[in-house]
Amino acid sequence: MNFYKHKERSLTIEITPLIDIVFLLVIFFVVTSKIETNQYLTLDLPESKSFSSTISTNSQNIILLDSGKLLVNDQEFLIQDIEKVLAGVLLTFSKSEVVILSIESKAFHMWVIEIMDGLQQLGFQNIQIKTYTDNL
Numbered sequence: 007m008n009f010y011k012h013k014e015r016s017l018t019i020e021i022t023p024l025i026d027i028v029f030l031l032v033i034f035f036v037v038t039s040k041i042e043t044n045q046y047l048t049l050d051l052p053e054s055k056s057f058s059s060t061i062s063t064n065s066q067n068i069i070l071l072d073s074g075k076l077l078v079n080d081q082e083f084l085i086q087d088i089e090k091v092l093a094g095v096l097l098t099f100s101k102s103e104v105v106i107l108s109i110e111s112k113a114f115h116m117w118v119i120e121i122m123d124g125l126q127q128l129g130f131q132n133i134q135i136k137t138y139t140d141n142l
Contacts, residue, residue: 050111053137066105068095069138070121072112085117092124101129108138 069077074085079098083091099105105125109118118135125133 053139066099066103067108068105068121069108070110070113070117071138072110074114074117076121085120088120088124092121092128095125095130096128099130101131104132104134105130107133107135109135110138 065079067078068091070085071077076083076085076088076091078091078095095105107118107121107125122133122135
């Protein structure tokens with residue numbers, strides 16, 4: 007007599023539903039994660055020890071505030087008027103003396119480079135930079 011034999015089935019785990027769940031979790035975490043919109047680099051500028059934080063006795067000071075204002079010889083200008091400011095600097099400053107560029111810590115680096123590049127194009131080679139911390 008031939009009896010039906012119980013064949014042992016091999017145990018297998020279906021991984022298709024596991025993969026689906028993993029993908030759902032990945033999608034959930036991607037959607038709910040906070041995407042950083044601030045792409046600016048935050049810099050902590052060093053404090054200056056060799057200069058005082060007040061305006062020095064040198065009359066060739068250019069002060070760049072974090073709001074985009076430039077102070078030259080007690081006159082206030084906007085950074086958008088940089089060409090006019092540089093033309094006035096060329097007329098009033100001596101190229102042989104030191105030009106001190108005082109910059110507030112939150113000022114944009116692009117503005118600093120723009121001012122320094124403009125001064126060097128006008129022939130000013132002795133430019134010193136310091137951190138400006140006085141409140142006006």
